Amino acid sequence: MALKKYNPITNGQRHRITLLKTELSKSKPVKQLTMGLTKKSGRNNFGRITSLNKGGGHKRKYRFIDFKRQLYNDKATVMSLEYDPNRSAHIALIQYESGALSYILAPENLKVGDKVESIFKIDSNSINIDHSSHIGTSLPLFLVPKGTIIHNIELKPGKGGQLARSAGTFGKLIEKYKNGYASVELNSGTIRLIPLHSIVTLGSVSNKEHENIVYGKAGAKRWLNVKPHVRGVAMNPIDHPHGGGEGKSKGRPSVSKWGKITKGKKTRNNKLTNKYIVKRRK
Numbered sequence: 001m002a003l004k005k006y007n008p009i010t011n012g013q014r015h016r017i018t019l020l021k022t023e024l025s026k027s028k029p030v031k032q033l034t035m036g037l038t039k040k041s042g043r044n045n046f047g048r049i050t051s052l053n054k055g056g057g058h059k060r061k062y063r064f065i066d067f068k069r070q071l072y073n074d075k076a077t078v079m080s081l082e083y084d085p086n087r088s089a090h091i092a093l094i095q096y097e098s099g100a101l102s103y104i105l106a107p108e109n110l111k112v113g114d115k116v117e118s119i120f121k122i123d124s125n126s127i128n129i130d131h132s133s134h135i136g137t138s139l140p141l142f143l144v145p146k147g148t149i150i151h152n153i154e155l156k157p158g159k160g161g162q163l164a165r166s167a168g169t170f171g172k173l174i175e176k177y178k179n180g181y182a183s184v185e186l187n188s189g190t191i192r193l194i195p196l197h198s199i200v201t202l203g204s205v206s207n208k209e210h211e212n213i214v215y216g217k218a219g220a221k222r223w224l225n226v227k228p229h230v231r232g233v234a235m236n237p238i239d240h241p242h243g244g245g246e247g248k249s250k251g252r253p254s255v256s257k258w259g260k261i262t263k264g265k266k267t268r269n270n271k272l273t274n275k276y277i278v279k280r281r282k
């Protein structure tokens with residue numbers, strides 16, 4: 001997807017870069033596949049802020065995304081590619097041969113009119129067919145050839161995709177083992193063991209240019225429900241550990257408002273995930 005730059009007629013547009021959405025449908029989302037979202041603005045039912053730096057934002061409708069891909073065991077046609085305000089990736093509206101409609105994560109290079117397939121009931125025909133080139137097709141991991149790029153990866157069979165769901169992300173199948181697991185390398189560099197019966201989708205997630213967006217002004221972030229973040233060094237000592245001092249001075253390692261180290265400290269919970277991580281990211 002191409003990038004759009006603006007003429008520098010205002011300070012907000014001087015460095016602003018957005019994405020051209022010419023490939024996406026301009027029609028409204030399917031009504032039966034959406035629901036309204038209530039604004040929370042980072043506050044609880046007492047009006048107290050529980051999530052910092054959230055506030056404002058346009059009204060949104062939530063699109064129900066089929067992360068499991070186990071509703072219909074037949075082929076579907078891509079009806080349209082749409083923008084989803086709730087995620088960085090684009091979504092695709094597909095229609096199965098039975099007439100049912102569904103939203104899925106749109107893979108890269110998927111086009112209107114393409115055929116995608118959901119394979120979760122295994123038979124002799126499914127095993128003998130090579131599905132490695134069918135972008136958008138979902139199938140169990142043991143049917144995927146080694147070296148294939150995949151996304152929307154299940155951690156537990158039947159739970160729905162949890163890994164590689166944001167814009168431009170993917171995993172690469174490295175090896176299959178006899179103990180019922182396969183090693184998948186994520187684009188973060190982490191190699192993780194995934195059950196062979198987990199459902200995955202072929203291809204990488206769309207909208208990989210999302211990382212090149214430059215919002216250009218604070219108002220563009222407020223449209224996305226992001227409030228300004230005040231630096232700790234600009235506060236008084238009573239408000240933040242970095243506050244106070246003459247001039248720009250911090251005097252200690254970077255910490256949060258409550259004194260927790262913010263740079264370099266590992267936050268992964270190893271109690272549940274350690275045995276499934278073969279190689280950690282550097």
